[in-house]
Amino acid sequence: MPLFGQAAVDQLLEVLDLEQVDAAAFVGESPQTGAQRVFGGQVAGQALVAAGRTVERDRFVHSLHGYFVRPGDPTEPIRFQVETIRDGRSFSVRRSTAQQHGKTIFFMSASFQVREEGLDHHSPAPLDDVPGPDDVPTMLDWVQRYPSRAGIFASAPQAVDVRYVGVPGWVPPGDRVASEEQRVWMRINGTLPDDPLIHACALTYASDLSLLDSVLSVHGEVWGPGGVIGASLDHALWLHRPFRADEWFLYDCTSPSASGSRGLAMGRMFTRDGRHIASAGQEGLLRRIGERKQ
Template identity: 85%
Template sequence: MTQPLQGQAAVDQLLEILDLRQVDAATFTGDSPQTGAQRVFGGQVAGQALVAAGRTVDPARTVHSLHGYFVRPGDPTEPITFQVENIRDGRSFSVRRSTAKQHGKTIFFMSASFQIPEEGLDHHEPAPEGVPAPEDVPTMRDWVAKYPSRRTVFNASPQAVDVRYLGQPGWVPPGDRDADPQQRVWMRIDGKLPDDPLIHACALTYASDLSLLDAVLSYHGEVWGPGGVVGASLDHALWFHRDFRADEWFLYDSASPSASRARGLASGRMFTRDGRHIASAVQEGLLRRVGA
């Protein structure tokens, strides 16, 4: 089995994926990594859609929120075309709609808003206390060594992000999975990123889709794959609150307030190691039992 790229090599591949080709002032194209996956990873197409939108905005305006819908599975063997609509350029804000298409059909669309820097009220709830440092939390390689039978699930996952669960990954085998209403994960891009704030926002968008729906499964002690459920992201929203670097550790503090009708809702807050609240995410996913 071919080992997936890791570390800086994987990060460089991610940067290549985010470096879209410009066709005209409002059209861009991008590719997917050839990992053998059956569909495009949701965080990838969301990150690419944000790249496309951001490239049509004055660089002095940084993204502060995005809202996207996953409409169809993406084909990883085909390029994705991104078409950007300029909704408005105001004195302080710019709003864009970025639509991803393959085979003439929309697979994802996003609205994103960008703002010039401004001063104003500033507060946030404190970060969770008593959380172990990322260096003291098992790596994904540690989990794979413990559960080698689930290696294919891990190998199918993106490797550009160092993900360290304070609890258990969603692919731990049935019977070993504990129910926990709170899910906390340390994350960082596993290499060096350029200083461009748009790239860091896109990288965080990419990473934010990796584990959020795990919070729904964690609530019930359920697992991904055989003996558990299969799922797909339905929509994704992200708010950027403060400056950050996606290649530095952040804590993804997530929970699921509701699950019903084969859908699960999860929300997460992201904190730097020094406790700054840098971003918030909300996602709903489709969750069906295997064989259903």
């Protein structure tokens, strides 16, 4: 049985608690879930941990941009090397590179800023026509309904409580209809420590869980047999306002474009009281199963 609740969250915290080798080098492990490759949100979250540990604690991450270069091997440790690009009066910029077997599997640029006051606005949250998290199925409900399609969702630790307002991208073909958006309620499925960097890393981890589903939603497509296989190519995240990743937020995702076996997805994250806490962007490789590799 997979881990649930605080036990799964504690395991996630262990994954994010990198071993520091020297001032700019860290080593991380992956949970042994039977997956063939490292989950992209994991390596991105770990890369951010490494970068954040080299920055003064009064500076908070506000943006990150990463590229997934090679599949990660979950049976091997990941080494993270952090380069200090700049430390200014208000901003610090870091480059964090993840390597296995002597090759880069992921790299990220992240920018940190001291707290400042200034102009403040955001677009309204789309909450009026969205049921709350208690009124939509849990991931366990979906797994029990479609056990043969659930795959890794049935065995992986459930550190993030993911509740689709619509239908997950891995349901059987024919049970998913085209939609212009994909909306998901999320929260870390337990309590996190009061460390803004940990909450930012946990949100980075969660932001990779359903974003590309919105590309498939436009076409009524699904992941897996009878549908599409894919992989993340790059990932960007902008953190706008303070938040707790262990409190509910709505991940409102859309896809403005898909072409050339690539799909672009954009997401906005809103708290239950309507605050816009973060925005994400991701391009993914998407190929119909059986298509010839380009």
